[in-house]
Amino acid sequence: MKKAAIIGGTGYGAIELIRLLQAHKEIEITKIISQSQAGEDLAATYPHLTGIVTTEMESLDTEVLEKEIDILFLATPAGVAKNIIPSFQGTSVQCIDLSGDFRLSPEEYSEWYGKEPADAAVLEKAVFGLSDIFTEEVKAASIISNPGCFPTAALSALVPLIDGDKIHTEGIRIDAKTGISGAGKGLSEKAHFSSANENVVPYKIGKHQHIPEIERYASRFTNEDVKVSFTTHLIPMTRGLLCTIYADMKQEETTASILEHLQHYYREKPFVRILPEGQFPATKGVTGSNYCDIGAYVDERTNSIVIAAAIDNLVKGAAGQAIHNANLMNGWEETMGLEFIPVFP
Amino acid sequence: MKKAAIIGGTGYGAIELIRLLQAHKEIEITKIISQSQAGEDLAATYPHLTGIVTTEMESLDTEVLEKEIDILFLATPAGVAKNIIPSFQGTSVQCIDLSGDFRLSPEEYSEWYGKEPADAAVLEKAVFGLSDIFTEEVKAASIISNPGCFPTAALSALVPLIDGDKIHTEGIRIDAKTGISGAGKGLSEKAHFSSANENVVPYKIGKHQHIPEIERYASRFTNEDVKVSFTTHLIPMTRGLLCTIYADMKQEETTASILEHLQHYYREKPFVRILPEGQFPATKGVTGSNYCDIGAYVDERTNSIVIAAAIDNLVKGAAGQAIHNANLMNGWEETMGLEFIPVFP
Amino acid sequence: MKKAAIIGGTGYGAIELIRLLQAHKEIEITKIISQSQAGEDLAATYPHLTGIVTTEMESLDTEVLEKEIDILFLATPAGVAKNIIPSFQGTSVQCIDLSGDFRLSPEEYSEWYGKEPADAAVLEKAVFGLSDIFTEEVKAASIISNPGCFPTAALSALVPLIDGDKIHTEGIRIDAKTGISGAGKGLSEKAHFSSANENVVPYKIGKHQHIPEIERYASRFTNEDVKVSFTTHLIPMTRGLLCTIYADMKQEETTASILEHLQHYYREKPFVRILPEGQFPATKGVTGSNYCDIGAYVDERTNSIVIAAAIDNLVKGAAGQAIHNANLMNGWEETMGLEFIPVFP
Amino acid sequence: MKKAAIIGGTGYGAIELIRLLQAHKEIEITKIISQSQAGEDLAATYPHLTGIVTTEMESLDTEVLEKEIDILFLATPAGVAKNIIPSFQGTSVQCIDLSGDFRLSPEEYSEWYGKEPADAAVLEKAVFGLSDIFTEEVKAASIISNPGCFPTAALSALVPLIDGDKIHTEGIRIDAKTGISGAGKGLSEKAHFSSANENVVPYKIGKHQHIPEIERYASRFTNEDVKVSFTTHLIPMTRGLLCTIYADMKQEETTASILEHLQHYYREKPFVRILPEGQFPATKGVTGSNYCDIGAYVDERTNSIVIAAAIDNLVKGAAGQAIHNANLMNGWEETMGLEFIPVFP
Structure with missing residues (x-):
């Protein structure tokens, strides 16, 4: 079973990752990282998680993550992941970024996001994780730039x-x-x-x-x-x-x-x-x-x-596709942990 | 004060005409016509009208309408108004049709509605009541084909x-x-x-x-x-x-x-x-x-x-525009009875 | 036509007063007071009022109000009206407070609102404006404490x-x-x-x-x-x-x-x-x-x-009842300006 | 793996059973019964099931069910299950009725449902499946009357x-x-x-x-x-x-x-x-x-x-509790197939 950390623990993306990964046979969430709410209980912000998620949120420590984690999901606002992912280069940690930091060329990113782009060398390694289209590229990737919704x-x-x-x-x-x-x-x-x-x-x-x-x-x-x-x-x-x-x-x-x-x-x-x-x-x-x-x-x-x-x-447009990409990167069954039937009505 | 009748009394168009005309200084509704529910009380179908609309719905009698009514609003399903409006030709009754019966050429109507078109001579007299665009034509009209929403x-x-x-x-x-x-x-x-x-x-x-x-x-x-x-x-x-x-x-x-x-x-x-x-x-x-x-x-x-x-x-896309057209046809202030401020929130 | 001012111009209560008073034959709004947004255009906050309310919001000046206003509607948060209404004692300005400041005994107010109560002498004059129940008291009042929703x-x-x-x-x-x-x-x-x-x-x-x-x-x-x-x-x-x-x-x-x-x-x-x-x-x-x-x-x-x-x-539970009370206080027809048919659907 | 049939295939109860049982390790749905839509594809009524549920709906044949089925979920309107469940007495088929047919005494049922009650002998065997309260009774039951929502x-x-x-x-x-x-x-x-x-x-x-x-x-x-x-x-x-x-x-x-x-x-x-x-x-x-x-x-x-x-x-109030009861009846882990985290937001 691979160990996963989620950074950006209090946004909807993280919450949906938590919901979906509950059903995943090969991934377990061992850390939830939140800079702003480190030390707090996630269920205090999201009462629906009462009794389900009981681990405290932690602050970011890349060295610890490097040692203890196999897969890193970044569900952070724009401008955060680009400063975190480079630290994991040269390690075996698979990074899946749900933000826009690795989706555009440096020029486009500067223009549309109004921020400094990610390091060009790292950016180059990132694969655009539109799972159903770039399936083969995703399988070979170590950094995934998960598409926008x-x-x-x-x-x-x-x-x-x-x-x-x-x-x-x-x-x-x-x-x-x-x-x-x-x-x-x-x-x-x-x-x-x-x-x-x-x-x-x-x-x-x-x-x-x-x-x-x-x-x-x-x-x-x-x-x-x-x-x-x-x-x-x-x-x-x-x-x-x-x-x-x-x-x-x-x-x-x-x-x-x-x-x-x-x-x-x-x-x-x-x-x-x-x-x-x-x-x-x-x-x-x-x-x-x-x-x-x-x-x-x-x-x-x-x-x-x-x-x-x-x-x-929040699923195909964010957390679900991120898991789909994790499945592809690890050679698991594509649908693993994602066989949810739509909730209707 | 002009007397109005509404045909098609149980649809949303009619209900909205009733709501809006309450505030109109020159029009009073004296008859509500419903073929399917003649003899019934409108508040039985629409409890929000309890104590407000107390007249029974009537069945259609064009001779009576001709004598007693100045303005006829037709809020009927497609295919009904084309059979009613011709009866009022040669009378002073102003007809405002909220359905699609008089909006298209005979060929278009047959093709898109799959029904027999209105009588060509009557159709020709109908003015497309897009009040803000065809303002002058509306002023001179006796039959209005009120636009679709x-x-x-x-x-x-x-x-x-x-x-x-x-x-x-x-x-x-x-x-x-x-x-x-x-x-x-x-x-x-x-x-x-x-x-x-x-x-x-x-x-x-x-x-x-x-x-x-x-x-x-x-x-x-x-x-x-x-x-x-x-x-x-x-x-x-x-x-x-x-x-x-x-x-x-x-x-x-x-x-x-x-x-x-x-x-x-x-x-x-x-x-x-x-x-x-x-x-x-x-x-x-x-x-x-x-x-x-x-x-x-x-x-x-x-x-x-x-x-x-x-x-x-239901207002600009139906009943409100119909009243706007009635105002134009009768030379009244354009905004008469329509000065509602949007309901927010 | 009586002149009215609304204090607390950017809350829902005020917005609803503006919507409803549009149809009132005896009241015109001549001032909208907002301490926090004085000098601004109300339509900047509420775009649905674009082209309808064009007067700038003003800051509170009780002396000016005393001279220029007949009816004062206070649609302010708890704790504001109790400091404003006393200034109008001895004047002919009718005060209608939509907040909770004049609804309770001083003891109850302290306990449940956690604030200093209104001046006891002024509080005593306030009539609880539950229009359909305390109709006669309202007719004789100069200060109305409009009930909570x-x-x-x-x-x-x-x-x-x-x-x-x-x-x-x-x-x-x-x-x-x-x-x-x-x-x-x-x-x-x-x-x-x-x-x-x-x-x-x-x-x-x-x-x-x-x-x-x-x-x-x-x-x-x-x-x-x-x-x-x-x-x-x-x-x-x-x-x-x-x-x-x-x-x-x-x-x-x-x-x-x-x-x-x-x-x-x-x-x-x-x-x-x-x-x-x-x-x-x-x-x-x-x-x-x-x-x-x-x-x-x-x-x-x-x-x-x-x-x-x-x-x-927002109507019967706030602005509508406030207008109902104004009608009663001024001897107007009870339903004046309030004959709205419910919006359905 | 136990084989389950669902009777009443086109109601919300059945649809929710299908959604939830997808995740169950010990139950597979092998038959969906619908008297009114036998021979049809469920996805024609519920497009969200396109590509997921591909078996045709069947009409009811108790003899076939008796041979091929271990668990029978009845998600039928009031008055149906009481005529079906008795046929399975003396067989090993576990019956879980989501309707009200087995919840009341014969007198109460007649009075409140206005229908003939179930056979008294069968009724007596039915256990009220409020899983968290009547846990022990449920474990020993062969007929479950699943509670109302x-x-x-x-x-x-x-x-x-x-x-x-x-x-x-x-x-x-x-x-x-x-x-x-x-x-x-x-x-x-x-x-x-x-x-x-x-x-x-x-x-x-x-x-x-x-x-x-x-x-x-x-x-x-x-x-x-x-x-x-x-x-x-x-x-x-x-x-x-x-x-x-x-x-x-x-x-x-x-x-x-x-x-x-x-x-x-x-x-x-x-x-x-x-x-x-x-x-x-x-x-x-x-x-x-x-x-x-x-x-x-x-x-x-x-x-x-x-x-x-x-x-x-639809979950705890119907299909989820039915599965909970199936787990209890079969000695499985209580939470099997029900570990869904609430969908939020």
């Missing part, structure tokens, strides 16, 4: 179309809807129940740091430079994320032929489900699970395609 | 851009999000709380009957044939509708210049609010009111625009 | 039963459920959407400052000392409040006879609706309106009664 | 108090709040999103069939006849159930001493968590898990107690 859904839908030369890479529009947990645990006006409930509102239009992430990895599948228009919306629900994507078809195709292409593309991927014609993904269909559900419609009137992908932002 | 929001955002030759008419994508009340009062799996709550799901992709309605009226402002890709989503809230629209700019412009154009376009329209740069419309900002809030962002990276419009689907 | 619902149900000697005053249990807006605009963990949504949780059991308020005013209708057990719950909705009350019957009665008693008790009260046998109040049946809906059931198996009262916590 | 929460809170002679058995009031999934999958006005959202409403006051169930099993711990006043409320959330219970103390005690009593009472029960003083159970703290969280407060002002218990109505 929106890029996970958007790229899962877009990559097969770009890779299969089905759509024009210009004019791609991504309209994303996320539950409020996507905004994290911090208090804010927009996350106040009385503001968020019975409300839909776009935010960060044209400025979201997931834009360069989507473009960067989508561009790997074409010689063209993919540029997307990406707009996020807050939706009055806790979990779940849907990306509805619009693009122009390169040649005439039918909905059936596109679905067949998708089906084939993901034929060996247990967590991607291509829905039958006429059916579209609902976030509630994946809640609490590691599935990514995809549906598509070719609009012959406008020779364009509408493709939608739904995930649970 | 999605077209109201979509056209309010699109028309100024098309009319001002700001965007390409190809490649327009409309991503719409609506509260569940948009699906009406009928029982269905998708409107069941346990299905709809904590869920976002696209529906009727490429097949929504509001597509030809948007295209038809947008095309009036250009020589080109406007074709839109239009996708609707059910959102876990009761009221509210947001359209996020993506289009390519014809020439380089800034967010500021577009907002100025919009501001100017609607300078005399009391119910359209153009939000300042950096701010986007929230459905909660218009709940219970007749406002349409619009925000825009020009994405210079992709030379495209994102424009979003929020309305209350 | 829970006491409004609880007392509206309890007083007729105690006054009619129907129930034992011992063993009364009040189980209250409130929407999150009841917790106010401030940011807190419990009001965070991701915590509050899909959740019900009791809070402040046995310690709520509305306990002495309910007991104090219920005791006026009996020689006994009324003591209640009162438990509040946060419910995942924005507006609305329901009190379900349990008590032992003094003698055998039927549901019908109790409903008749209630009907009679409130026969001249336009805002209290007694529901027919078998029907129970839903908060959604009163949303946005000034109604208090009451239903009851006599459980002959246990010789006890279940009585439930539903209100909109 | 409300009785599970109510009795978990009440029994230790009655058994410990802490409270008077007269004057017990139970105020229950349930998510809409408690009303089942069927379509109804009260479960329509637009009615249920932003709403709290009591229902079935004094008439709920869980009343005799609570009284019957609470009475086993006292010589007195327990009579309760029980009121249920629909809350705008999908899952979760909270019972807030009010009772009079027999003698003076403190919150601390009661909590200690509860702690002791459940000291060996892994699924009951007694919360520390000052903390109250939130339904969100148990979502998706088999926990029952209990908090209590002794109100010394009124010498009464407020005790609240929260469960997930």
Whole structure:
């Protein structure tokens, strides 16, 4: 059984890792690290963990971790992991970073995050852990840059179309809807129940740091430079994320032929489900699970395609995919510890 | 004081007309018509009206209405109003139809509604009651075809851009999000709380009957044939509708210049609010009111625009706009009976 | 037209006063006072007021208010109004305090609010503005202590039963459920959407400052000392409040006879609706309106009664009742400016 | 590995059994029985099961079940199980009935369910499967009558108090709040999103069939006849159930001493968590898990107690407890397949 530590113990990402790893046969959590709440009991912040998580949170000590830990999950805010992961170079500790610190080029990171980028040599080693697409690269990696929640859904839908030369890479529009947990645990006006409930509102239009992430990895599948228009919306629900994507078809195709292409593309991927014609993904269909559900419609009137992908932002969009990556890195069964059936209703 | 009748007394449209007309100084509701529940008390179906609406519902008698009524609001399902309105031709009764019966050409109606269209001569007289755009035509009309909820929001955002030759008419994508009340009062799996709550799901992709309605009226402002890709989503809230629209700019412009154009376009329209740069419309900002809030962002990276419009689907998207049209037809103050401040929080 | 000022301009109480007073024929708001945000535009905090409220907020200047204002609404946190209202003694300004500062005896206030009580002489002049019960006292008052939201619902149900000697005053249990807006605009963990949504949780059991308020005013209708057990719950909705009350019957009665008693008790009260046998109040049946809906059931198996009262916590439980009191104080029609039909759905 | 069949395959109870049993090491579902949808694919009704449950639903054939099945879960509407379970008498099939058919005496069943009761001889063999209370009886049972969701929460809170002679058995009031999934999958006005959202409403006051169930099993711990006043409320959330219970103390005690009593009472029960003083159970703290969280407060002002218990109505209140009972009946680890951490947020 491998020993894991979670850094960033009081955010939703860490809490979801704790929930999911409970069912994992090969990983046990032996340390929960929180700089701000070291010495405290996690159940004081999260009463639902009363009687379940009883170890005290600790402060970060890389030397101890190096000796005692096999897998390190970093569920920290932007700008933290880039200062921690380099300490583990040259050790056998596998690092899986759920933040954005290792997802972009140094230039992109500076521009979109407004922070100093990670050390270039370490950055180069990091593999973008979009598990269903970069499966082979992940298997060989020692540092995983776990994708953002929106890029996970958007790229899962877009990559097969770009890779299969089905759509024009210009004019791609991504309209994303996320539950409020996507905004994290911090208090804010927009996350106040009385503001968020019975409300839909776009935010960060044209400025979201997931834009360069989507473009960067989508561009790997074409010689063209993919540029997307990406707009996020807050939706009055806790979990779940849907990306509805619009693009122009390169040649005439039918909905059936596109679905067949998708089906084939993901034929060996247990967590991607291509829905039958006429059916579209609902976030509630994946809640609490590691599935990514995809549906598509070719609009012959406008020779364009509408493709939608739904995930649970905290599972497939964060903690679940991190575990999926850990499975791949360690040569375990891909689905180990992730066979949750969606919670419905 | 003019006497009004409402046909279709048990749907949400009628209930909202009753709520709003309570505050109207020139209109009183004297009859509520329901074929299916004639003789019953409306408060039996809608307990919130206990002690407020005490008149029994009646069955339809056009001869009586002709004599006793000045304004007829038809809040009926598709296919009903087209058989009723012709009876009032040659009378002084003003007809305002909230259904889709008079919005399309006969060919479009047959194709998208799958029903026999209205009599062509009567259809020709009907004016599309998008109050803030077709203001002058409405003033002169005797039959109003009140717009659909999605077209109201979509056209309010699109028309100024098309009319001002700001965007390409190809490649327009409309991503719409609506509260569940948009699906009406009928029982269905998708409107069941346990299905709809904590869920976002696209529906009727490429097949929504509001597509030809948007295209038809947008095309009036250009020589080109406007074709839109239009996708609707059910959102876990009761009221509210947001359209996020993506289009390519014809020439380089800034967010500021577009907002100025919009501001100017609607300078005399009391119910359209153009939000300042950096701010986007929230459905909660218009709940219970007749406002349409619009925000825009020009994405210079992709030379495209994102424009979003929020309305209350039952007010501006139905009953409120119907009253607005009644005000215009009768030469009353435009805002009469509609000066509701949004209900917040 | 009387001139009104609102102090505490950025809380939900003030925002609701602004919304409701828009429709009032005899009151106009001429000043909005906010110590913390003086000089700012209210629409910057509440975008839904864009284009509607355009006057800048001012800081408090009692001398100016005394000259320019007829009615003063205080929608301030506990501990503020008690320092402001005394300045207006000897003037003609009518003061309506929505906070708890003038609801209790000095001893009770010290104990439950943990603050210095208001000046005893001024406190004595304040009338508890439970409009449907203390109607005559309110008419003669110059200072109104507007009731808390829970006491409004609880007392509206309890007083007729105690006054009619129907129930034992011992063993009364009040189980209250409130929407999150009841917790106010401030940011807190419990009001965070991701915590509050899909959740019900009791809070402040046995310690709520509305306990002495309910007991104090219920005791006026009996020689006994009324003591209640009162438990509040946060419910995942924005507006609305329901009190379900349990008590032992003094003698055998039927549901019908109790409903008749209630009907009679409130026969001249336009805002209290007694529901027919078998029907129970839903908060959604009163949303946005000034109604208090009451239903009851006599459980002959246990010789006890279940009585439930539903209100909109921000209208009947705050701003609406404040306006009702202003109407009574000024001899206007009781329902003036409050004839809103509940917003449904 | 034991083979299980689920009868009533398309209700929420069955769906939750399927979700939970996925993680069970000793039970595999080999048959899903649905009379109304035999021959259909369950994923057609529940798209979230696409690719997960692929066996066709079958119609009921008791002879086949007898041969091929070890454990039979009946998640059927009232009135069905009583006709099925008798067929399995004399066989080794363990029957676990999630409906109300075997919970009451024949007289009570006739009165509260309005149906013919089960055969008296079979009824007598059925053990009420409140797992944490009747643990030993369950271990020896071959027929389990799985408790209703409300009785599970109510009795978990009440029994230790009655058994410990802490409270008077007269004057017990139970105020229950349930998510809409408690009303089942069927379509109804009260479960329509637009009615249920932003709403709290009591229902079935004094008439709920869980009343005799609570009284019957609470009475086993006292010589007195327990009579309760029980009121249920629909809350705008999908899952979760909270019972807030009010009772009079027999003698003076403190919150601390009661909590200690509860702690002791459940000291060996892994699924009951007694919360520390000052903390109250939130339904969100148990979502998706088999926990029952209990908090209590002794109100010394009124010498009464407020005790609240929260469960997930579909897990602890139905499918989870059914599996717990299967574990007990088969001598497996009590927590087998039920170690889910609550889904938060």
